[in-house]
Amino acid sequence: MVRSVVYAVYARRLLARLAGAELPRHVAMVMDGNRRWARQMGFGDPRVGHRYGAEHLDEVLGWCAEAGIRHVTVFVASVDNVRKRDATEVGNLMRMIEDVVAERLRRPASPWQVHLAGRLDVLPDSTRHALKLAEEETRGPGPASHLTIAIGYDGREEIVDAVRSLLSEAGSLDEALRTLTADRIAAHLYTSGSPDPDLVIRTSGERRMSGFLLWQAAYSELYFCDVYWPGFRKVDFLRALRSYAARHRRFGA
Template sequence: MMPSLRAAAYRLYIHRLRRRLAGAALPRHVAMVMDGNRRWARERGLAPQTGHRYGAEHLDEVLGWCAEAGIAHVTVFVASVDNMRKRDSDEVDNLMAMMENVIAHRLTRPDNRWQLHLAGRLDVLPDSTRNALKLAEETTRERDALFHLTVAIGYDGREEIVDAVRSLLDARARAGATIHDVAQDITAEAIAAHLYTDGRPDPDLVIRTSGERRLSGFLLWQAAYSELYFCDVYWPGFREVDFLRALRSYAARSRRFGA
């Protein structure tokens, strides 16, 4: 098929998918594991940092698709604690630079509609990255935003739960509670109130790119009843058609919330 005909067919298919989704039950909150940047670069004979750059820049486009679909909450998994500790230092430095120069910078533009929230162990980040992200979070905090982006960086789902329980215990101890009182106070709702994502809804749909079929510790508590969608393309190659297919799959499901 000629390139022009292929492009026309693609646009027609996108239009058909959008029409099919009109009036469908769409997720309020989509979480995404942006996986495959390095493999995408390797297949093209490029350096890993090039893949990270394309991946960071691509987030801007994906957020546009989410906003157009009326999805008010998006959470993205950027890097785990293990990523920060075990990967080559040059690669980690480059990824952090992408976070500072692409994501944090773009979110603070006056025309950006997204309010930034952070989730994770920010103490494992380089000072410059931590400061840039905190500044972006502060800058967007007073924004009258319809859309909320949570960036999970230096994140581990098990550590989040441990931190939440520790925070709950510390709070009750400072209030003078006894061990017996504390034991009575440990409920699912009490723990959830101390998670990194407190105040934001649990994800309805979790999308992971790259073909991997696992969550890798992402939102272990929050995604307990989420619908999961695994996409075979790498994150930099994640197209609008792939995104709309994920929404179509979600809309066709009957959510059971553990039943």
């Protein structure tokens, strides 16, 4: 009881300190540590962590909305996650995405417009269908908050695919080389149309990007949090925003 009261007071204090601060327009998150969290909590099957992690996304999106953050990108699974991990574990993860993530985002009350980024062809048919349905049913006119789900994703493959797409548009190789620019490559990325992330948060204590948004995060501020994703608390999120607000962004200068 005392701990929860102290926690609530601290969270309100953090939130008050952010009033008037420059906050990120776009936050990207690597939701890492689901299985390790399950082991830490004493679950016999660490795959249970995937369900807790999927359900926790709903809560974190609520914090983003409360802070006025209108663009969020989450790294759900890489191409290697889908291709190389145990088939039973991958199947469990895909079911969580279908039953929890895609289904909840389709609710009429959800403010999030869904976008997909990655090699959807590596996903099971049912998962691909559920995500595409969420994307289609949340598409609409007018202002909205935007959630990009990076799944079957690899940053290097994304850049290769973008260059390949750009070259296929050109009438000749000479024309392609003459008109090749960074902006034209960016226009062919999976995330085309979305602003680059201002802040990238990775949970679990790992301090690497793991191929996530390699092009888009070139000038992003990075924040590494030592807690596992299902245990990522509102105060952890607010600390990340506080860290961002205290930095002077130099955009590579």
